[in-house]
Amino acid sequence: MNHPDLKYGVFPDEIIHQILARLPMKCLFRAKSVCKLWYGLVSDKYFIRMYNELSVRNPMMLIEVTESSQFRSSLICVDSLRGVSEFSLDFVKDRVKVRASCNGLLCCSSIPDKGIYYVCNPMTKEYKVLPRSRERPVTRFHPDGEATLVGLACDLLTQKYSVVLAGYHRTFGHRPDRKFMCLVFDSECNKWRKFVSMQDDQFTHMNKNQVVYINGSLHWMTESCCWLLVLDLNHDIWRKMSLPDEISSGTGNRVYLLESDGSLSVIKISEAWMSIWVLKDYGSEEWFMADRVSLRCIRDMVPGIFPISQTRQYIFLATHKQVLVYQRNSRVWKEMYSVKNSSTLPLWFSAHAYRSTIFGFH
Template sequence: MDRGKRSDKLVQSSNGKIYMDLKDILREHALVFLPAKSLFRFKGVCRDWKLQISTPFFAHNQSNTFHDFSGFFCQSLSGPLFFIPVDPNAHGVPDQSLSFLPEPVDIRTSCNGLLCCQSRNGDKVYYICNPVTKQWKTLPKHNADHGCDPAVVLAFEPSLLNFVAEYKLLCAFQSPDFDDAYEFEIYSSAEGSWRISGEIHFGNQFRKLIPTSGISVNGIVYWQTTQSHLFAFDLAIERSQILYGETGTLGVMDGKLCVTSIQNGVLVVKMLSNAHTNTMEMSSQVKTWKGMQRINLPKSVLEDASSSFDSRQVASARGNIIKRLVSASGNVVVFRNGNKLQFCDLKSKEIGQLSQKVNNSDLRMISYVNSLVEI
C-alpha cells in the first residue's frame, strides 16, 4: 500500500514536468502552420514571438509545414501586376508589384512559395524570387529559344534537409531540328546552369501543349494539351509521355495531381490514380482517374457563372458542358464569375467571394503559397 502511494506521487510529479504552458505550445508548435503575413503581424505580440519568428530555423520549418493556397499573382497585357489574397487579413505580400526586381517582368509560374518571372526586355532572363522576403536570384541566360509564351514550370519540393531551396525550372519548347516535336531545357539550382535534355517527344501535330497549364507534382511536370490529354515529363529520369486526360483545371490536392471541372451544375474533382493505363490491355478495368468529390453548386452561382466563360474556355465532353476554372489547389477551388472571383472550400462546402474584382479578360493568374522559404 505504501509503495502504491509513493508511486502515485512520483507519477504526478513527473507529469507536471511534461505539460507546457499554452503560450509555449503556440510558440513552439502552432506558429509554423500560419501564412507569412500573419506571422509578420504576430511579431508584435511579444518579444519571445518576435525572436522565434525571426530565426532562419523557424522560416525553414514554416516553409516545410505551410503549403495552403493563399491567393493569386495577376497580370494582364494592359494593366499592372497585383496580388489577390484568399483572406486579406492572413495572406499577402509587402510589394505586390514586385518592384524590388531590377526590371519589369512577366509572371510565369509558382511553386510552394517561390515565384518565377521573366524579364520583358533584353535577353528575357528568368528571376526566381520570394515575394514575402523580397529575396531574388537572376538565372543565367537559357540556351534554347523558349518562345514568346514559354511553357515553363517551376518544380520545388521543400525538404527538411535543405535550408536553402533547391529547385528546377523546366521549359518545353518546339524543336528547331524536328517538325512536330518537343525538346526540354532544365535549370537546376544545385548545378547553377541550364542543360538541354536528351529527351525528344515526337508526334505532337495534334497534341500541342497549353503553355499556361503546367504544374509540378512530386517531381513530375504535367501540361494539358489541345486534345484534352496530359503531357507529362519526369524530372528524375527525364522521360516524357502522353496520358489519358480529363477536361478541367489541373491542381494539387493531398499531394496528388487532380483535375477539377463543373459538369451539369456539379463541381467534380478527380485524382490521377494510375499513370500507366495507356500501356495496359484494352480490356483492363484499371482507370486513369478516380473520383474524389462531387459538390452540387447553387443555381444562383451557375446562372451568374454561365456568362463569364467565352467560347474559347468551354469544351464539350460526353455531352456535358465543362467550364474551365481559375484554380484548384489544396482544398480551395476558384472560378471566375463575371468580374468576380468565387471560391468553394472542399472541406466545409462553403461558397464565398474573394475581396478583389477582376475586369480584364486577358488576365493571367498564378496561384501562390504565402511562405518564408529562403532562396
Template sequence: MEDETENHHLTEDVVMVDILPRLPAKSLFRFKCVSKKWNDFISHDPSFPQKQSQCFSSFSGLLFHNPQGSELGLGLTSPDEKSHGVPDPSLRFIDDPVEIKASCKGLVCCKSHTNDSSYYICNPATKEWRVLPNPPRDHDSMVDVVLAFDPFDVPASYKLVCVFSSEYEFEFEIFDSKTDEWIIPRVMFTDDVLSLVWDTIYSTISVRGIIYWLVDPSSVVLSFDTDKNCCRSIHLPKLTAKERESQAWLGEFEGCLSYTNVVKAKGKVKVWILCKPSLGEWSLRYNVHLETTLEHQPELWRSRRAHLWTLPCQDGEVLLLYLLSQQELFVYYFKTQKLNKFPILPPGFANFYSYTNTMVRLPRYLEV
C-alpha cells in the same frame, strides 16, 4: 512554482515547434514581436523556413498580372487579406520590370519585360530574389514555362523547365538551382508519346518533381520526370462525351496530381486525383453540383448559366468562380464547403497564378 515555469516553457516550445510552422508567412512576421526568443526562432533558425513551407500548403490567394500595354499591373488578391499577403505584390523589389510566368509552393518565376533571356526567381513574402544565368537560346512568348519546387527536398532546390513544342516534337531546357546551370537534356520518349498528334499543350503544373500538362485534342496527360528525363503519357479518367468537351485543368491535391472537369450546362464539377501514377489510375474525389453548392448564394446561382464562370486554379482543393455581371471573384473550398469572396479584383484581362504564403529561402538570393 517550478512546475508552472516548466509547463510554461513546455507549452511555448510546443507552440514554436508544432504550431508556428503551420501558419502563413504574414502571421509569422507579426509574431516576431512576441519575444526575442520567437524572433530568433522565426528569423534565424536555419531549418524553420523549410519546415514552414512543408507544413503550410494552403491556398493563400492569386498573384496576377495584366499583360496588356507597356505597364504591367502586378498584384495579389486574397480572400483573407489579414492573414495572407506580401509586402510588395507589384514585385518592384526586383530591379527590372517583370511579368509572372509560374508559381510553385511560395516561389515565383518572373521574366523580364524587356529581355526575353532574363528569368528571375523570387519569394514575394520575404522579398528574396535572384536572376538566373541566361538560357542557351532566346525564349519568345511561345515557350511554356513551369517552376518545379518540392519543399521536402533537402537542401531546398528548384528547377525551371522550359518547353518548346511543335506538332510532332518537344524540346526542353532546364535550369537546376543545385548546379546553377542550364542543361538541354537528352529526353527519353515512350512510344505512346511519339505517336501523339496535338494542337496545343496547356494547364502545366509540377507535382513532386514531375511536370504534367494537358494535350489538346488528345484525351491524355503528358508527364515529364525531371530527374529521369523521361516523358510518357497518362490517359485521363473515363469521361462522358459532355465531359470530354468541357472546361478542364490540372492541379495539385494533397501532393497528388488532380484533374478538374466542369460541365457548365449541367452545373457539375468533378475532381479526380491520380492515386497511382505508375499505373495511371485515377480516383474520383469530389462530385459537386453547383446548385447545391451555391444554394445559400442565390444571386450567384441565378446568374450561373450566362454570367458565372469557373477559372482554372493550380490548387486542386479549391474552385474559383467569377461572376461576370458583378465582376466579383469567389473561392469555394471543397473540404469545408465554404464560399469566400475576394475583396480585390484586378481590372481588365489578367493572368492568375495560385500562391502559397511561405517563408522558403532561396539558394543564391539577393535581399532588399
C-alpha cells in the same frame, strides 16, 4: 500537468515554434527582430519545415491584374483564412510577368528583355536572376520567341528548385518542326541542361499555364484532353499519363489540371456540373471521382469560370472579374474578390495556385 518552464514565465521552444509557425509572413519577419532567441528559432531548419508543412494546408490564389492606364501589374493574393491582400514584384527591379508558381516560389520572365527569367519569393522579397542559357530564344522557340511551356518545380524539403523551358525547335525563317527542345535550370548546379525529343502534342494558353509538380515530375494537360504530358526531372524523360475514361472519351467539355493535397486532380466542367477526379495511385494511374458539384446557383458565371486551386475543403475559381471560393463541406459559394475597375485581361488568364512558404535562396 504544468510544464516546468512555465513556472518561471518562459515558454519552451516547442510552444514558441508552434505559435510562430501560424503567423502570416509579415508578422513572422517582425517577430524575428524581437530577440536573438526568436531570431534563431525562426531561422533553424526544423522551424522552416514546420512552417512550410502548415502553410501547405492553407490554399491561396495569386492573380496578376494589369492596369491598362498605367501599364503595370499588381498582384492580388486571395487567402481563404485571411482574405485579400495586395503586393507587387517591384523588388525584382524589372517589369516582369508571372509564368509559373510552385510551393511559394514564382518564375517570372522579363517583359522588356526576352530570355531573362527570375525565380522569386514575393512574401520574403528574395529573388534570383537565372543565368542566360546558351540558346537564343528568338530563333529557337515558337511562338513569339518564348518557350511554349514554362514550368517551376520547387522541393521545400531539400530547398532546391528547377525551371523548365520547352518548345518546338524553329530555325530562323522556318516553321517549327516536331523537335521538342527542353532546357532545365538546376538551382543546385546553377546551370542549364538541354535535351531534345519528338512531340506532336499541342497546348492552349491556359493548358500550358496550369502545370502541377508532383512526384518529381511536372504535368501539363494537352489541348486534346486525352492525356497528361509528364516530364520526369530526375531522368529528363517525357511520357504520357492516362486520364479518367469519362474525360478522355468525352467531347465538348472543359477540362483543367490542378493539385489536390499533394495529388494530381482533374476537373471537368460540363453544362451545370463540375466533376472532380483525383489520382488515387500514381504508379498504376488509377483515378477516382472525389466530388460532383452543382453549378446551378452560379449559372450565369459558368461559361467564363476557371478553377485555379483546391484542397479537400476549398475550391478557388476565377471568372472574368471575380474570385469565388466553394466550401466543399457546407456546399456554400462565396465571393472573395471582385475587380472594381477595368483590367485588360480576365482574371483567370493570369491566376495561379499559391501558398506562403519559407525558401532560402542563399
